[in-house]
């Protein structure tokens with residue numbers, strides 16, 4: 001078996017390694033070494049150092065990934081805000097509009113219930129179904145309006161939380 005002479009990258013001691021050996025431990029300083037070969041030279045590199053470099057590279061890759069994610073979030077949120085603003089201009093809705101919707105729904109429901117009870121008291125029996133059905137419709141309007149508002153608030157809160165989280169992760173990685 002052919003052996004090659006290399007020097008330990010850490011302490012400089014001469015080492016003999018077999019032709020095909022890739023990893024060797026220095027007999028003198030016990031460094032873990034990787035044997036690297038180029039066309040006309042052979043040298044060693046400390047494995048710990050390689051791992052460190054790989055770690056750094058993975059770290060910066062992670063930063064890039066996180067920053068991309070952050071930009072994507074901002075973009076999405078930006079588009080959402082833009083379309084919300086456009087909707088506001090178009091229909092005059094938004095928070096005030098939703099509040100009106102909810103109030104209208106509640107009011108409508110109350111009126112229908114009063115009407116229904118009146119019908120029942122008057123002995124109109126079957127006709128009470130109509131205002132009761134309309135009352136249910138009123139409840140549906142109220143719930144839908146409320147839910148639209150809640151959904152928007154929730155998605156905004158989620159966005160802000162996610163954004164803070166990402167920024168924290170990026171800052172932590174940059175400190176490494």
Ligand SMILES: [Zn+2]
Pocket residue numbers: 008009010011012013026027028029030031
């Ligand atoms: Zn050594």
